[in-house]
Amino acid sequence: MRSVVVYESHHGNTRLIAEAIAEGLGGAPALTVGEAGDRARGAGLVVVGGPTRVHTRAARNGGRGGGATRLQARSDDELGLWEWLRDLPRGDGAYAAAFDTRLDKPRWFTGDAAQSIARRLAGHGYEVLGAQSFLVELAEGPLRDGERDRARAFGERLSLMASPAVEIGSSGRRAPRARSARRRGLRSAPGG
8 A cells, every 4th residue: 555644844853753654654755745746646545744833823923823733834935734735635545644743741732733634634535543743852852752763653553554454254254454543542642
């Protein structure tokens, strides 16, 4: 199954996580939203992520409002994650997952970009397999120790969940393996 990881990164931390997830997926490409274009079209698994930034939009808009999980393009010419998601074609029959990088603070303070991304992917017809946060020490980084290993393991679990493997049912017929993010534990607390 063809997989692709698409991300937006401001300080390089989200890029490191995207690359580790792609490695866990068996060497899938990790592409910025600007590089991705239509390359997610036809992929069996699309993993999408970005940083959760407190007050990012407000800071970029000169203090004028905005949500904690909103990301904007760095310049008028550069495509941002939310614009890329808005234009993402329907993924009927395809799988998806979401991730973010954030400070280790309460979600009510930092926001939760992974959940917002997952909702958008589901709205585009993708079956969302999981959403995961990865922690940074400070807003600019570095990543907390062990987060790259957790990201690689997340990619490995996603690969297994999206694989076409089947189980033999009691009738002797092959039946698709159940894929539930909750049962597989893909929505775990950061650091754990």
